[in-house]
Amino acid sequence: MLIRYFLNHQWKKTVRSSIWQKSLALNIMMGFFAFILFAEALVISIIIANKWHEIAKSDYPLPEFYKVVAYYFAGMFMFRFFMQTLPVLEVRPYQHLPVKKSMLIHYVLGNGVLNLFNLLALVFFIPFTIAQVNYYHGAIIAFGWLVAMLSTELTLNFLVIYMKKQLVSNLKVVSLMLAIIAAIGLGDYFGWYSFSKLVAGLIDGMVQHPPLLVLPVVLLVLAYMLNYRFLKARLYMEEISGKKAEDYSQPGQVGYLKKFGLIGEVIGVDIKLYLRNKRTKSILYMSPLFLGYGLFFYPNPQYSHDGGFMIFVGIFISGMMMLNYLQYAFAYEGNYFDLLITSGINFKEYIRAKMFFATVITVVCFILTLPYGWFGLNILFINTACFLFNLGILLPVALYFATYNKKSLVLSRGSAFNYQGMGASHWLIMLPAFIVPLFIYLPFSWLGNPELGLIVLGSLGLIGLAFRKYFTQIIHNNLLERKYIMSQGFREKY
Amino acid sequence: MITVNNLSKSYSGAKVLDLPQLMIPKGQSFGLVGNNGAGKTTLFRLLLDLIRAESGTAMINGMNVAVSDQWKHITGAYLDQGFLIDFLSPEEFFEFTGNVKGMSKDDIQLFLHGMEEFFNGEVLNKKKLIRNLSMGNQQKIGVAAALMGRPELVLLDEPFNSLDPTTQIRLKNLVKKQMAEHQTTFLISSHDLNHVTEVCNRIVVLHQGRIEHDILTSADTLSELEAYFAV
Numbered sequence: 001m002l003i004r005y006f007l008n009h010q011w012k013k014t015v016r017s018s019i020w021q022k023s024l025a026l027n028i029m030m031g032f033f034a035f036i037l038f039a040e041a042l043v044i045s046i047i048i049a050n051k052w053h054e055i056a057k058s059d060y061p062l063p064e065f066y067k068v069v070a071y072y073f074a075g076m077f078m079f080r081f082f083m084q085t086l087p088v089l090e091v092r093p094y095q096h097l098p099v100k101k102s103m104l105i106h107y108v109l110g111n112g113v114l115n116l117f118n119l120l121a122l123v124f125f126i127p128f129t130i131a132q133v134n135y136y137h138g139a140i141i142a143f144g145w146l147v148a149m150l151s152t153e154l155t156l157n158f159l160v161i162y163m164k165k166q167l168v169s170n171l172k173v174v175s176l177m178l179a180i181i182a183a184i185g186l187g188d189y190f191g192w193y194s195f196s197k198l199v200a201g202l203i204d205g206m207v208q209h210p211p212l213l214v215l216p217v218v219l220l221v222l223a224y225m226l227n228y229r230f231l232k233a234r235l236y237m238e239e240i241s242g243k244k245a246e247d248y249s250q251p252g253q254v255g256y257l258k259k260f261g262l263i264g265e266v267i268g269v270d271i272k273l274y275l276r277n278k279r280t281k282s283i284l285y286m287s288p289l290f291l292g293y294g295l296f297f298y299p300n301p302q303y304s305h306d307g308g309f310m311i312f313v314g315i316f317i318s319g320m321m322m323l324n325y326l327q328y329a330f331a332y333e334g335n336y337f338d339l340l341i342t343s344g345i346n347f348k349e350y351i352r353a354k355m356f357f358a359t360v361i362t363v364v365c366f367i368l369t370l371p372y373g374w375f376g377l378n379i380l381f382i383n384t385a386c387f388l389f390n391l392g393i394l395l396p397v398a399l400y401f402a403t404y405n406k407k408s409l410v411l412s413r414g415s416a417f418n419y420q421g422m423g424a425s426h427w428l429i430m431l432p433a434f435i436v437p438l439f440i441y442l443p444f445s446w447l448g449n450p451e452l453g454l455i456v457l458g459s460l461g462l463i464g465l466a467f468r469k470y471f472t473q474i475i476h477n478n479l480l481e482r483k484y485i486m487s488q489g490f491r492e493k494y
Numbered sequence: 495m496i497t498v499n500n501l502s503k504s505y506s507g508a509k510v511l512d513l514p515q516l517m518i519p520k521g522q523s524f525g526l527v528g529n530n531g532a533g534k535t536t537l538f539r540l541l542l543d544l545i546r547a548e549s550g551t552a553m554i555n556g557m558n559v560a561v562s563d564q565w566k567h568i569t570g571a572y573l574d575q576g577f578l579i580d581f582l583s584p585e586e587f588f589e590f591t592g593n594v595k596g597m598s599k600d601d602i603q604l605f606l607h608g609m610e611e612f613f614n615g616e617v618l619n620k621k622k623l624i625r626n627l628s629m630g631n632q633q634k635i636g637v638a639a640a641l642m643g644r645p646e647l648v649l650l651d652e653p654f655n656s657l658d659p660t661t662q663i664r665l666k667n668l669v670k671k672q673m674a675e676h677q678t679t680f681l682i683s684s685h686d687l688n689h690v691t692e693v694c695n696r697i698v699v700l701h702q703g704r705i706e707h708d709i710l711t712s713a714d715t716l717s718e719l720e721a722y723f724a725v
Contacts, residue, residue, distance in 0.1 A: 265593050269579065276581040276623070338576040342542045343594045344566030411581070484546040491576060 006107055034116065042123050049127035062136060063204050065128065070199030072124060073152065077181075080117055080160040105231045109224065112161060113154065121153040137207060144213040148206060151216040158223035162230060262345065266353035273332055277411035280332065283324055290320040291368055298375040310379065311441050311457075312434055314386030318366045319394055322358050323430055326398035329354050330479075331405040334490035341483055348476050351399070355472065358395050362387065381451075385458035389437055392464025396471035398433070403475075403482045406489030495520040495647055495679040496541065500550030502703075503536055511536045511703040513550070518681070518696075520646070523673055525694030525711075526683040527719065532700040534683040538573055538651050541681070554647060567596075570645035572636035572653065580625035584617050584635050587624060588642070595643030602642075609638050612664050629656040637665065641672065648672070649681045654689050666693050687723070691716045 048055070056064040125146055134142040166173045188195035206212040274280040293316050297309070333340060340350070366387040373380035437457060444453030464471070498516040502509060511533040518524050526534050539545045541552050543559040551558050554565040571577065579587055592602035606618065616631050617638075624632060637653050654662050666689065672678040684690045690697060691711055699707040699722060707722065709715055 262594070265590060269582070269590060272586070273581060336576055336579045338542075338544055338573065339579065342544065342566060342569070342571055342577075343591065344563070344569075345594055346563070484544070487544050 003107060010111075038119070038123065041120065042127075045123050046127045046131075049131040052128065052132055060136065062132060062207070063200050065132065066200035066203040067196040069149070069203065070196040073156065073199070074185075074195065076117065076121075076153070077156050077160065080156065081163065102228075102232070105228055108231065109158070109161075109227055113157065115157075118153060118157060121150060125149045125153075133207075141207065141210050141213075144210055145207060148203075148213040148216040151220040155216065155220045155223045158220070158227050162223070162227050165227075165230060262349045263353040263356060266345070266350055267357045269333075270354075270357055273411070277332075279409065279411045287321055291317055291365060293317050293320075294369065294372050294375075294379075298372060298379060308438055308442055308445060310382045311386060311437055314379075314383045315390060315394075315434055315437055317369045317372075318362055318383065318387045319390040319433070321365050322362045322390060322395060323398055323433060325361055326354070326358050326395065326402055327430075328405060328409070329358075329399055329402040330486060331402070331407065331409055331490075332411065334406070334408045334486075335411070337487055337490045341487065347479055348472065351472055351475050351479065354399060355395065355468070358399070359391060362391050362395065381454055385454040385461070386437065388458040388461030388465075390461070392461030392466075392468075394433055396464065396468065396475065400471075400475050400478060403478050403486060406482075406486045408490045408492060495522070495555060496681070497553040497556070498541075498550070499553075501537075501540060501552055502548045502550055503533075503540060503545065504548055509703050511540065513537070513703075513705065516698075516705070518679065520679055521673065521677040522696055523669065523680040523682065523694045525690035525697040526681065526700060527685070527687065527690055527697060528683075528700035528706075529723075531702075533703040534700055535573065535651055536703075537700070538571070538649055538681070538683070541649060542569070542571055542573075565647075567643075568646040569649070570640035570642065570647070571649040572633075572640040573649070573651040575632065575636070577636050577639070578624055578632060580632075581623055583623055584620070584627075587635065588639060591639045591642050597643055605642060609641075612638060612661065612668055614661060614664070630658055630661065633657055634661065641668075644676060645678065646676075647679045647681070651683050652685065653682060654684055654686055662689065669693050687716060687719045691719065 052065060053061045055061075058064060129142050129146040129149075133145050137145075163173075163177055184195060187193055206215065274284060294313055297313055330337065366383070369383060370380070372383060440457055440460065441450070441453040444450060444456065496516070496518040498513050500515075501511065501513045503511045510531070526537065528534055536545070540547050541554070541559060543552075547560065551560070553559065554569060557565045559565055579590065582590065588606060589602060592605065597605065610618075613634055617627070617634055620627070624635060627635070633653065633656050637650060640648055640650060653665060657665060669680055669682070670693065673680065680694070682690060682694060695711050697707070697709050697711055697715060697719070698705055699719070707718075709718065
């Protein structure tokens with residue numbers, strides 16, 4: 001009964017939020033692409049499932065496929081971790097109503113099962129179940145196998161949700177889990193054992209002893225319970241005290257900034273904003289990941305000689321923090337945007353402050369990642385060119401587009417249900433930032449002169465720097481033009 | 495101080511504000527009353543250039559608010575919690591606002607000292623961030639911040655809301671004192687007819703975006719207003 005209301009409310013919340021209505025065309029386009037991708041995935045999956053015995057060239061080809069399954073699970077886990085939007089339900093309005101707490105939690109968790117990743121699992125597993133497992137083991141075991149695989153997928157689903165929730169509130173648990181995952185991955189990489197063979201062996205064992213197929217289901221129940229108990233404790237705290245008791249501390253006081261007048265004042269508020277709000281803090285926690293991104297690729301010669309890919313990494317390590325900051329430069333301040341635009345702060349100074357701070361962030365990221373030069377001088381050159389491009393071009397462009405980000409964000413609400421704007425679309429907006437530099441670099445690289453490509457990239461950055469005053473003016477005009485719309489959007493608490 | 499000409503604003507086709515003409519002279523305390531949806535907050539937002547006027551102009555000291563920026567230096571305002579930076583402590587917020595308004599450190603200390611009675615010991619040195627304070631105390635901070643930097647014009651949207659009785663009385667005294675000492679112009683909206691008639695020397699009744707009554711406060715004003723609203 002109540003579920004109907006919840007679904008209804010959530011639907012209305014989505015449809016009535018300004019961001020949905022204003023970018024309907026974009027949403028339709030994304031929906032269309034998603035549909036095409038799914039259709040293609042389904043066709044490919046059916047073809048492969050029907051021809052697998054030919055591909056694997058074996059009388060009993062299933063174990064070979066289990067290895068693919070192992071990589072599928074591992075890949076999906078990583079992919080989910082970065083892309084998956086977490087189930088959101090504003091439970092506060094329902095908490096004082098006679099609704100069972102457990103029911104709210106079941107709803108939030110159950111709602112999360114309906115996502116694209118889980119749909120993809122159906123596409124991946126069902127054709128193979130019908131065409132192959134059914135052929136070799138009969139319908140009953142095939143069905144059990146399918147249930148086991150889908151349970152594993154859902155277990156991953158809940159594990160990722162749990163990890164992402166912990167990410168905001170408890171860094172230690174996440175670090176531990178990440179360390180375990182890293183250990184598994186490294187062990188495979190250095191050949192201590194084979195991850196794929198291990199998983200394939202486990203799956204094969206279950207198929208040979210069918211009662212064991214229950215195990216993944218048990219795991220799923222455990223993962224669900226883990227989430228359930230975690231959420232139950234959080235709900236309880238909010239219910240009892242309304243607000244979480246906050247230990248009083250005032251981090252982020254940088255007295256030295258006062259010397260810089262208004263610019264220092266604005267930056268001071270920005271620093272406090274970052275250190276005192278849960279949502280922004282979680283981004284800071286992720287910064288080592290951004291900076292350490294290069295470590296995944298530089299040690300591997302296969303990647304580090306592919307210049308195009310290195311450009312991507314270069315833009316990422318010195319630009320990701322800056323992009324994160326600028327993308328929400330105004331949106332994070334949305335809660336008091338009215339104050340900012342009526343207080344007599346000079347907009348130009350304000351924009352200059354934002355740019356200055358973004359510049360500092362970029363420069364610090366660049367300096368921190370200089371040691372990557374140890375992996376080769378060419379990496380140093382690439383990163384320097386990318387750094388200049390970030391500084392000169394991406395920085396003003398990102399700030400320009402920040403004025404289009406006018407959805408009010410909840411920064412300080414308890415973390416358990418607050419993941420606005422942290423899903424796929426957040427990353428999608430960043431794509432052009434990574435594609436454009438590639439497009440500039442690649443033609444030179446293909447023509448056999450990658451050094452020139454780097455020089456062009458870096459020079460563009462320097463030219464951008466020279467024109468910074470001009471960019472400031474453009475952003476300033478744009479802000480003046482859009483301030484009513486922004487102010488309106490921020491006032492709309494979703 | 496304020497001159498409004500042909501100012502109007504519609505939302506989805508319906509006129510929410512339509513003011514052919516409105517003049518508020520310097521030093522006047524101007525009270526705005528009207529039922530929900532009468533257009534009080536819309537008028538405030540138009541005066542502060544927070545929304546784009548559909549037609550007409552609003553001027554503060556002869557400066558068109560949509561064109562110039564200078565009026566911001568002589569205007570203080572508190573409409574809603576959108577004027578608070580809730581993750582700062584009250585002290586930090588006052589310091590920020592004071593600096594933006596061009597006050598020195600001593601000015602700010604002096605100002606806060608003068609506000610101690612209004613704060614009633616519940617705002618400063620509480621070791622709490624603004625978001626952890628009660629609604630009433632947040633309201634006090636917003637109102638006080640609007641008075642920083644000795645503005646010539648102060649806009650307050652329902653400032654008496656969620657204040658305790660003592661603070662309501664102190665706020666009235668504060669407004670009167672500001673007017674007497676600095677000839678500050680006040681624009682105050684309220685649902686409490688007692689308060690506005692006491693504080694304001696001119697009262698305008700808005701109804702569906704139009705001015706229904708425009709009266710200079712006298713002994714009979716309260717009963718007049720009560721008669722008007724007792725429908």
